[in-house]
Amino acid sequence: MPVASDDAVGVTDADADRAETDCGTDGESGGDLPINELFHSLQGEGRLAGVPSVFVRTSGCNLRCWFCDSYHTSWEPTHDSLSVLDVLAAVEDYDADHVVLTGGEPLIHDASETLLAELADRGYHTTVETNGTIVPDAPIDLASVSPKLASSTPTAERDPAGDGEWAERHEDRRLDVSALADLVETYETQLKFVVTGSEDTAEIERVVERVRDAASARVRDDDVLLMPEGQTRAELNETREVVADLALEYGYRYTPRLHVDLWNDAPGT
Numbered sequence: 185m186p187v188a189s190d191d192a193v194g195v196t197d198a199d200a201d202r203a204e205t206d207c208g209t210d211g212e213s214g215g216d217l218p219i220n221e222l223f224h225s226l227q228g229e230g231r232l233a234g235v236p237s238v239f240v241r242t243s244g245c246n247l248r249c250w251f252c253d254s255y256h257t258s259w260e261p262t263h264d265s266l267s268v269l270d271v272l273a274a275v276e277d278y279d280a281d282h283v284v285l286t287g288g289e290p291l292i293h294d295a296s297e298t299l300l301a302e303l304a305d306r307g308y309h310t311t312v313e314t315n316g317t318i319v320p321d322a323p324i325d326l327a328s329v330s331p332k333l334a335s336s337t338p339t340a341e342r343d344p345a346g347d348g349e350w351a352e353r354h355e356d357r358r359l360d361v362s363a364l365a366d367l368v369e370t371y372e373t374q375l376k377f378v379v380t381g382s383e384d385t386a387e388i389e390r391v392v393e394r395v396r397d398a399a400s401a402r403v404r405d406d407d408v409l410l411m412p413e414g415q416t417r418a419e420l421n422e423t424r425e426v427v428a429d430l431a432l433e434y435g436y437r438y439t440p441r442l443h444v445d446l447w448n449d450a451p452g453t
């Protein structure tokens with residue numbers, strides 16, 4: 185399905201404050217979604233790990249994590265443009281009750297709200313994988329929010345595509361406590377942190393505390409998930425045990441990356 189496209193994510197200053205235009209296929213028309221891939225797999229992450237689901241992966245993101253495992257939706261985005269009706273038809277081709285809308289950052293696209301409403305009308309359980317910087321107006325059964333820590337910032341040493349040109353913008357945008365509090369209040373939510381090592385735990389505790397202070401809804405320790413960083417089995421071999429130990433130490437939940445354990449970094453899994 186992926187098709188190379190030149191009109192994808194801009195990195196110009198003009199775009200800097202307009203996250204919504206980071207993938208140039210949305211806007212007034214509002215009807216189409218840039219789709220990078222659409223596939224059937226087991227949910228690999230979070231409290232629904234193991235559940236057969238259809239994954240709809242949009243292209244374009246307002247952040248640039250150095251470790252992004254979906255490089256072709258963020259750093260070098262590619263996609264086909266599909267109408268919401270086309271996406272619904274493709275979803276309905278599979279025998280599944282659960283749909284996971286992911287990206288890239290799916291919530292930068294207005295048409296994601298339309299898609300979520302249509303999926304709810306058809307009785308699907310929907311999970312949205314989001315970085316937690318945007319609050320949508322749409323029905324969602326599980327907001328799977330992955331707030332980005334300082335360790336995600338693409339510094340010059342870690343930039344997979346350049347010399348740190350995105351670092352400042354990423355840093356400015358990556359955490360919005362008010363958006364996180366709104367998400368927690370509006371939706372059934374899990375907070376799923378990508379953990380690179382024990383250095384991340386102080387910031388995780390701070391973010392959780394700030395969200396608890398800002399939100400009227402309760403955030404339980406087991407709504408907070410620690411997920412090991414790693415795009416491949418080999419990388420996860422280096423991180424999963426450390427992160428499991430941190431979950432035990434801090435009383436948060438551990439989540440595996442089941443799909444990476446099963447299929448490594450194969451596309452469409």
Ligand SMILES: C[S@@+](CC[C@H](N)C(=O)[O-])C[C@H]1O[C@@H](n2cnc3c(N)ncnc32)[C@H](O)[C@@H]1O
Nearest residue numbers: 251252253254287288289313314315330413414
């Ligand atoms: C590609 S992102 C798309 C959704 C959204 N942009 C976000 O970041 O939540 C899907 C999930 O993969 C996680 N992720 C991305 N790269 C990862 C890596 N190298 N190791 C572990 N998790 C990763 C993200 O944190 C997020 O939970």
Ligand SMILES: Nc1nc2[nH]cc(C(=O)O)c2c(=O)[nH]1
Nearest residue numbers: 225226227228286313443453
């Ligand atoms: N199997 C599987 N489970 C996932 N859970 C979240 C994913 C994502 O990329 O958002 C993902 C993914 O890419 N594959």
Ligand code: SF4
Nearest residue numbers: 245248249252258288
């Ligand atoms: S926010 Fe999500 S899609 Fe965007 S760069 Fe980070 S991990 Fe990738």
Ligand SMILES: [Mg+2]
Nearest residue numbers: 253254286453
């Ligand atoms: Mg993934």
